[in-house]
Amino acid sequence: MRMYDIIAKKRDGGELNKQEIDWFISEYTADNIPDYQASALCMAIFFNGMSEKETALLTAAMRDSGDKVDLSCFGGKTADKHSTGGVGDKTTLIVAPVVASLGGYVAKMSGRGLGHTGGTVDKLESIKGFKTTLSSDEFLNQVKNIGIAVIGQSGNLAPADKKLYALRDVTATVNSIPLIASSIMSKKLAAGTDNIVLDVKVGSGAFMKNLDDAKDLAQAMVDIGYNCGKKVSALITNMDVPLGYAIGNALEVKEAAAVLKGNINSDLAKVCIALASNIISLVKGIDINQSELQVKKALCDGLAYNKFLEWITAQGGDVSVFDDLENFVKAEYNVEVFSEADGYITKMDAEKLGIVSVMLGGGRATKDDEIDFKAGLVLAHKTGDLVKKGEKIATLYSNTVKDMSKAVALFNQAIVVGEQKPLDAPLVYEVVTKDV
Numbered sequence: 258m259r260m261y262d263i264i265a266k267k268r269d270g271g272e273l274n275k276q277e278i279d280w281f282i283s284e285y286t287a288d289n290i291p292d293y294q295a296s297a298l299c300m301a302i303f304f305n306g307m308s309e310k311e312t313a314l315l316t317a318a319m320r321d322s323g324d325k326v327d328l329s330c331f332g333g334k335t336a337d338k339h340s341t342g343g344v345g346d347k348t349t350l351i352v353a354p355v356v357a358s359l360g361g362y363v364a365k366m367s368g369r370g371l372g373h374t375g376g377t378v379d380k381l382e383s384i385k386g387f388k389t390t391l392s393s394d395e396f397l398n399q400v401k402n403i404g405i406a407v408i409g410q411s412g413n414l415a416p417a418d419k420k421l422y423a424l425r426d427v428t429a430t431v432n433s434i435p436l437i438a439s440s441i442m443s444k445k446l447a448a449g450t451d452n453i454v455l456d457v458k459v460g461s462g463a464f465m466k467n468l469d470d471a472k473d474l475a476q477a478m479v480d481i482g483y484n485c486g487k488k489v490s491a492l493i494t495n496m497d498v499p500l501g502y503a504i505g506n507a508l509e510v511k512e513a514a515a516v517l518k519g520n521i522n523s524d525l526a527k528v529c530i531a532l533a534s535n536i537i538s539l540v541k542g543i544d545i546n547q548s549e550l551q552v553k554k555a556l557c558d559g560l561a562y563n564k565f566l567e568w569i570t571a572q573g574g575d576v577s578v579f580d581d582l583e584n585f586v587k588a589e590y591n592v593e594v595f596s597e598a599d600g601y602i603t604k605m606d607a608e609k610l611g612i613v614s615v616m617l618g619g620g621r622a623t624k625d626d627e628i629d630f631k632a633g634l635v636l637a638h639k640t641g642d643l644v645k646k647g648e649k650i651a652t653l654y655s656n657t658v659k660d661m662s663k664a665v666a667l668f669n670q671a672i673v674v675g676e677q678k679p680l681d682a683p684l685v686y687e688v689v690t691k692d693v
């Protein structure tokens with residue numbers, strides 16, 4: 258087989274077959290295909306797309322390019338939630354213990370923050386003592402014993418994706434729906450989970466900026482999952498505004514703990530309830546309304562919070578911080594930001610607010626930066642709220658004053674106050690499932 262012929266076939270709009278896709282992935286992973294040819298193929302895919310069958314074949318080939326986790330001992334009850342990335346997105350901290358408290362097995366590998374978006378591993382590491390690295394025996398035993406373990410990406414899962422993603426990143430070929438869908442799903446499938454709910458974020462703080470692209474991406478990932486024998490659904494959720502009020506690691510853990518303690522009326526809680534209900538519906542094969550009742554009950558009667566404490570303790574985390582959350586999140590400096598006008602908040606640019614958090618120390622500007630776990634911001638108001646000139650709209654927290662004034666300036670750019678109350682935007686736009 259020749260790489261030249263595969264590139265030419267895709268360039269001319271042809272459909273690649275299993276032999277061609279498998280050959281490309283195994284030879285590229287083994288460093289036998291140069292990056293210039295792999296990037297030419299990615300560009301041909303970028304322009305000509307891939308059929309549902311090709312996308313499933315590419316995903317399966319990348320899934321099989323490295324280690325795979327075997328979760329078959331859990332009898333089809335393993336569950337995972339994957340977010341495409343957002344600002345203030347602390348849903349894993351809530352959804353994972355809810356699902357485990359209701360009988361799902363959560364054996365999850367999560368990521369760190371990327372760019373303006375946060376990552377679950379960083380949030381968990383803000384809890385003193387919490388270990389995000391476990392051996393594979395420790396990981397599986399913990400899931401067997403308490404139904405939940407969450408660690409950072411480990412082992413050699415989907416190495417073909419790792420290589421291709423780095424190449425796409427520098428060749429302007431990230432933003433292709435079949436390439437994103439196969440990249441995300443190859444890792445999810447290698448991680449072995451049976452039931453997957455995808456949280457596809459759309460809006461200013463998300464990777465997908467418009468609803469049509471988000472729907473296409475969601476459908477592509479759901480189709481891949483079913484073609485590979487998994488149960489998958491996808492929720493398209495709003496990321497025009499940060500999720501919840503806190504952005505920054507310890508601040509977000511604090512907000513998540515409040516939901517787990519039964520505060521279920523917030524936007525954050527509503528999105529978590531929708532995600533967890535869809536997972537439980539897949540795991541137990543029950544109707545979504547029944548599932549939602551179980552999820553709300555687990556949040557209100559302490560079942561989910563107790564599972565959260567059990568989980569954090571099992572991974573070495575100090576749960577005494579949850580007795581006094583103020584100490585846990587107290588940064589050395591804080592600055593309040595006030596509205597510059599009377600009116601409605603008509604816009605909060607979620608991406609800019611994510612960058613504000615990074616500037617305060619809550620994220621990494623470069624791969625090797627250390628995170629200041631207590632840094633970030635807490636909003637006092639969100640889009641749609643009526644504010645008066647001089648009224649507080651947020652508090653910014655940091656342990657360094659270095660970038661505080663720049664952070665305040667960017668915060669002010671992110672907020673627009675106008676006369677017209679904006680229309681209420683849905684929290685969950687749509688649930689995408691496979692018609693089977």
Ligand code: URA
Pocket residue numbers: 422431436437438440441
């Ligand atoms: N996240 C991934 O894992 N892969 C992509 O291609 C884009 C986002």
